[in-house]
Amino acid sequence: MNATARATPEQQLGERWRALLDANPGIRIRQAADELGVSEMDLVHLRPAEELAPLRPEFAALMQDMKSVGPVMILARNDQVVHEVTAAFGEFTVGGSGAMGLAVGDVDVRVFFRQWAHGFHVQEQVRSGNRESLQFFDRHGMAIQKIYRVEDTDEDAWKALVAAYRASDAPPVEVYGRRVPLVRADxxxxxxxxxxxxxxxxxxxxxxxxxxxxxxxxxxxxxxxxxxxxxxxxxxxxxxxxxxxxxxxxxxxxxxxxxxxxxxxxxxxxxxxxxxxxxxxxxxxxxxxxxxxxxxxxxxxxxxxxxxxxxxxxxxxxxxxxxxxxxxxxxxxxxxxxxxxxxxxxxxxxxxxxxxxxxx
Structure with a gap:
């Protein structure tokens, strides 16, 4: 039995991803996930434990506390368009019995928390050094929003926020297949x-x-x-x-x-x-x-x-x-x-x- 046959599914996915990165060094993680037939969260989950920490699913409270850290870069996207803003959160208001939230001002977002299922503190080694982010996914493993620490982010406040919402005993993460495509009306x-x-x-x-x-x-x-x-x-x-x-x-x-x-x-x-x-x-x-x-x-x-x-x-x-x-x-x-x-x-x-x- 060869090594590939003995490898776990997670190890096999990791090998496929490394091969894809070697062939396409600049490929984005979302595109890589599509080409590999998995979710983006599946690839994020391959990171070593020291680079990945699950967050407690208290997403509304976390978003309300984002104002403490100062400027960040927030990123939201879909399959065709990426939207990135670098600014500081103002007041984040939660309504609809906790199902919705919004911020207005330099950071302007409308959030639908029923879609939010998983969050992680992610550390990545990039050319400029260590890059940190908070990444949020739906139950299908699709990225909803990513919030990146930038040069002007308050370092102490960022560390305190991560520590406050880091999950000490997180259950196994499950991904529930691909999102059901939009059903068009007749x-x-x-x-x-x-x-x-x-x-x-x-x-x-x-x-x-x-x-x-x-x-x-x-x-x-x-x-x-x-x-x-x-x-x-x-x-x-x-x-x-x-x-x-x-x-x-x-x-x-x-x-x-x-x-x-x-x-x-x-x-x-x-x-x-x-x-x-x-x-x-x-x-x-x-x-x-x-x-x-x-x-x-x-x-x-x-x-x-x-x-x-x-x-x-x-x-x-x-x-x-x-x-x-x-x-x-x-x-x-x-x-x-x-x-x-x-x-x-x-x-x-x-x-x-x-x-x-x-x-x-």
């Missing part, structure tokens, strides 16, 4: 007339999800059915190494129109608001590389772009929405706005220009 069953009536009656963008639920329709199918007045599909441009996002980012950079980038997954939505300074295309990735904010969008995996309008008490609100081939929303861009304020005229002009450029 277009033939959608009452398009009723959907349009309800859409036109919207008064708050936050009521949009509840409206979709009443109609039993997923977001992308609703956009495809409601008509161009409210949702117009935009023809993409350039193939794998250019996109609608390239055009929009360059336009808002030139006009200095402040925008809001929303990126999320089932456990979190992370938001950044500001002026775009440095958009840059790198192969299939369109990036924003600004101080305190990075966005990385693999536009080759985005199949649908929509200009979307929603009526509210503050007037019509316009967004650019991106969807992957599974029908998941992966990126939303708005003009900068707070509740009670109308949409920026400059943002509406930018979206009108984008639509006219693409659709004539």
């Amino acid at each position: 277009m033939d069953t959608v009452d398009v007339k009723a959907l349009r009536i309800d859409w036109e009656a919207l008064r708050d963008v936050h009521h949009f999800g509840a409206m979709l639920k009443r109609h039993g329709v997923d977001r992308l199918t609703a956009l495809q059915q409601v008509g161009d007045q409210w949702a117009r599909r935009l023809p993409d441009v350039g193939g794998d190494e250019s996109s609608i996002l390239d055009i929009l980012l360059e336009n808002v950079r030139a006009s200095r129109c402040p925008v809001m980038f929303f990126v999320g997954n089932p456990g979190i939505v992370q938001i950044h608001t500001g002026v775009v300074g440095n958009p840059r295309r790198m192969g299939p990735w369109m990036n924003v590389l600004d101080e305190g904010f990075n966005l990385h969008a693999n536009t080759s995996g985005i199949s649908d772009w929509f200009r979307v309008r929603k009526p509210t008490v503050d007037g019509v609100i316009t967004s650019l929405e991106a969807y992957n081939r599974q029908g998941d929303i992966v990126l939303t861009v708005f003009g900068e706005r707070k509740p009670g304020q109308p949409e920026l005229t400059l943002w509406r002009r930018e979206m009108d220009t984008l639509e006219a450029t693409l659709c004539g």
